[in-house]
Amino acid sequence: MNSDAPILVEFYASWCGPCMMVHRIIDEIASEYAGRVSCFILNTDTDFPVAEVYNIMAVPVVLLFKNGERKESVVGTMPKEYYIAAIERILKS
Template identity: 35%
Template sequence: MAIEVTDANFEEVVLNSDKPVLVDFWAAWCGPCRMLAPIVEELDKDFDSKAKIVKVDVDAHQEFAAKYGVRNIPTVLIFKGGEVADKQVGVAPKNVYTEKLNALL
């Protein structure tokens, strides 16, 4: 299951990771976010040891959503080496996320 990341551990889990990290910025009330959730869980299984797949609830943890300019949700940011390497706003098919992650492996 994708790791829930908070403002307190975002730097440790995401920015200091030695693997690419897909971060799903979401909220419980967001319909498209609920549509993306099963895709995120599949990606977590598919990239088990190759990349980290994490989720940030923007209602509870706003610091990094604001820092990275997340205005619409769902927004997926993919980090590599502590920097944003790719971005997807809105729901996309699973293969879009897979291709983005594979490009960074």
Template identity: 70%
Template sequence: MAASCCSTALFSFSRPNTSYGVVSSSSVSLSLPQQTHQFGLSFRAQRRLEARKSVRVSCIGDNKTAAVTGKSWDKLVLDSETPVLVEFYASWCGPCRMVHRVIDEIATDYSGRLKCFVLNADNDPRIAEDYDIKAVPVVMLFKNGVKLESIVGTMPKEFYVAAIERVLAS
């Protein structure tokens, strides 16, 4: 069984009447005695897993980008005179968190020339279905209520910037 936390590999092997435990990390002294639970991870690995469960990090709440919902969709996206970028995400999606950071930077860089919003596809499935969203993250660019660009998956910032520049130039 193997688990990973912050690039530290943790391993534990168990057999009846025999227990082996190995922790591989530059920050952990291997000279300390290793205690192993009867069914699974080493004592240190179990403690790290428990610590990871108790810490909840959410990038969504720290967003500089405003949220759009099904109720505000027409007003904020389709009726906007300014081009609009919308990121479709899900709260459980890890890659979406990476895209959030990029969209936050873009919202700051293009302030006044582009409106940026995020939409939780789980909370507003009607909008996601209207635009045939099958997986997240998806970033869409709208101009005058028309979808002009769609980027599926996690891409480098330059990829989004190139699409934005094409929309602004059209």
């Protein structure tokens, strides 16, 4: 998680309907912010130990990191603008 560029991690599960909606949004954002934000996805069913480290108890959850520190958390399904606002806050910090 140590990177000069902000890192976005999307926590999801394959059985989670709302996760699929969030994934489409994050996929668009990843294209729009390519080179400025690194985006990753993590399946909480197969990567449970990592999810546990970040206390992910439900999905979907999007965490944003900068310089190795967790800066923003978005829990649940939100409009695209909500995720973009969180990213912009981190880019400006």
